[in-house]
Amino acid sequence: EPEVTQTPSHQVTQMGQEVILRCVPISNHLYFYWYRQILGQKVEFLVSFYNNEISEKSEIFDDQFSVERPDGSNFTLKIRSTKLEDSAMYFCATTIQGLNTEAFFGQGTRLTVV
Amino acid sequence: GENVEQHPSTLSVQEGDSAVIKCTYSDSASNYFPWYKQELGKGPQLIIDIRSNVGEKKDQRIAVTLNKTAKHFSLHITETQPEDSAVYFCAASGGFQKLVFGTGTRLLVSP
Numbered sequence: 749e750p751e752v753t754q755t756p757s758h759q760v761t762q763m764g765q766e767v768i769l770r771c772v773p774i775s776n777h778l779y780f781y782w783y784r785q786i787l788g789q790k791v792e793f794l795v796s797f798y799n800n801e802i803s804e805k806s807e808i809f810d811d812q813f814s815v816e817r818p819d820g821s822n823f824t825l826k827i828r829s830t831k832l833e834d835s836a837m838y839f840c841a842t843t844i845q846g847l848n849t850e851a852f853f854g855q856g857t858r859l860t861v862v
Numbered sequence: 863g864e865n866v867e868q869h870p871s872t873l874s875v876q877e878g879d880s881a882v883i884k885c886t887y888s889d890s891a892s893n894y895f896p897w898y899k900q901e902l903g904k905g906p907q908l909i910i911d912i913r914s915n916v917g918e919k920k921d922q923r924i925a926v927t928l929n930k931t932a933k934h935f936s937l938h939i940t941e942t943q944p945e946d947s948a949v950y951f952c953a954a955s956g957g958f959q960k961l962v963f964g965t966g967t968r969l970l971v972s973p
Binding site: 789792793803851852 | 960
């Protein structure tokens with residue numbers, strides 16, 4: 749069973765620090781996404797990425813956030829200056845095609861900003 | 863934009879009973895409706911999905927129904943087992959860019 753792998757599983761950071769969350773997509777998948785889930789709340793879309801550029805982003809995904817696929821394998825989410833309210837589970841997801849196909853989610857990275 | 867409402871927020875059933883979770887969506891352009899199961903500490907996992915050209919889909923003990931006119935869709939789990947206990951999320955998508963999730967239903971199946 750192919751799977752999406754995320755690292756680290758848990759990250760604790762000081763407010764104002766930069767964090768990078770990493771995701772290894774399923775090898776033949778072409779569309780990549782980041783979602784977040786604040787504790788006890790629903791999963792929220794952050795950004796979608798295809799062909800090395802952002803396809804769509806939500807209002808949450810402001811200038812403090814960025815994504816890239818620097819080496820053709822890892823897909824990263826960077827938060828430049830973390831805030832307390834960035835504390836959440838961050839999920840990477842991938843799809844083989846964009847149009848309404850199954851999204852495979854990673855196990856998530858729990859980010860705690862203190 | 864799309865908005866997905868889900869209820870109930872919590873559902874407790876006895877093992878062997880059926881469980882039904884309902885969702886409504888707002889955007890008539892949405893045409894893909896997956897259901898995800900999330901166990902503690904794990905990412906969401908797809909359990910069943912339905913597209914707008916189909917009214918019902920079944921996979922063993924799990925079924926999903928879709929009413930496009932009323933803009934609602936439901937998950938039905940029959941013969942529930944304790945291992946079905948988890949949080950279930952519905953979602954809707956009108957294109958390939960993103961899923962809009964419901965607020966989740968915590969299902970507890972008691973032996």
